[in-house]
Amino acid sequence: xxxxxxxxxxxxxxxxxxxxxxxxxxxxxxxxxxxxxxxxxxxxxxxxxxxxxxxxxxxxxxxxxxxxxxxxxxxxxxxxxxxxxxxxxxxxxxxxxxxxxxxxxxxxxxxx
Amino acid sequence: xxxxxxxxxxxxxxxxxxxxxxxxxxxxxxxxxxxxxxxxxxxxxxxxxxxxxxxxxxxxxxxxxxxxxxxxxxxxxxxxxxxxxxxxxxxxxxxxxxxxxxxxxxxxxxxx
Numbered sequence: 326x327x328x329x330x331x332x333x334x335x336x337x338x339x340x341x342x343x344x345x346x347x348x349x350x351x352x353x354x355x356x357x358x359x360x361x362x363x364x365x366x367x368x369x370x371x372x373x374x375x376x377x378x379x380x381x382x383x384x385x386x387x388x389x390x391x392x393x394x395x396x397x398x399x400x401x402x403x404x405x406x407x408x409x410x411x412x413x414x415x416x417x418x419x420x421x422x423x424x425x426x427x428x429x430x431x432x433x434x435x436x437x
Numbered sequence: 438x439x440x441x442x443x444x445x446x447x448x449x450x451x452x453x454x455x456x457x458x459x460x461x462x463x464x465x466x467x468x469x470x471x472x473x474x475x476x477x478x479x480x481x482x483x484x485x486x487x488x489x490x491x492x493x494x495x496x497x498x499x500x501x502x503x504x505x506x507x508x509x510x511x512x513x514x515x516x517x518x519x520x521x522x523x524x525x526x527x528x529x530x531x532x533x534x535x536x537x538x539x540x541x542x543x544x545x546x547x548x549x
Contacts, residue, residue: 327480327482327483329480356535358535358536358537360537367539367541367542368527368539368542369539370536370537370538373534373535373536375534380534381533381534381535381536383536415480415481417481417537419535424469424486424488424531424535425471425483425486426483426535426537427483428473428480428481428482428483429480430479430480431480
């Protein structure tokens, strides 16, 4: 168990809908990262937050957004969902000292 | 941009034999390199990292990796494979403010 929690584990929704994925980092970790894992794109970095502020952006679509709250949990919002958004979404956290990231179990999103 | 390559989609090895999972990198500056393992329906688990120092890095579950600057490689090794080592292995490099760029993954199959 990495100490990073993600909810929900599974999500099935229809095209055009909006969903919110939630992540709680390990205790004391200020950085939160979101990654998408799909068969065709592999594991891709989406976005990073550090202590509530956006730190880096990767291949994140404009339909997607994220935020990190004062209690350091983070949410990834996916809107106007398309079939191609079906994937496993991972959250990871780290602290400045260690450099390695610890991953949550992921949320499997299925868009029908 | 930083990148890593995993040239083998799958590696097959008999239990008890040594295993090697290959990774090469392309970075500007000093590389921060990582190995992660993903078991079915699980998140990624951190195995080991190279930041600086000894070229042979020891990690979890008996795994180690050898950093070779002249060959720009960071191969994952284990002296004696176990059936339970069967999983998907990812090499990654840090870019910018700690985001990870992952390779395409190598599926390790250990046969009894």
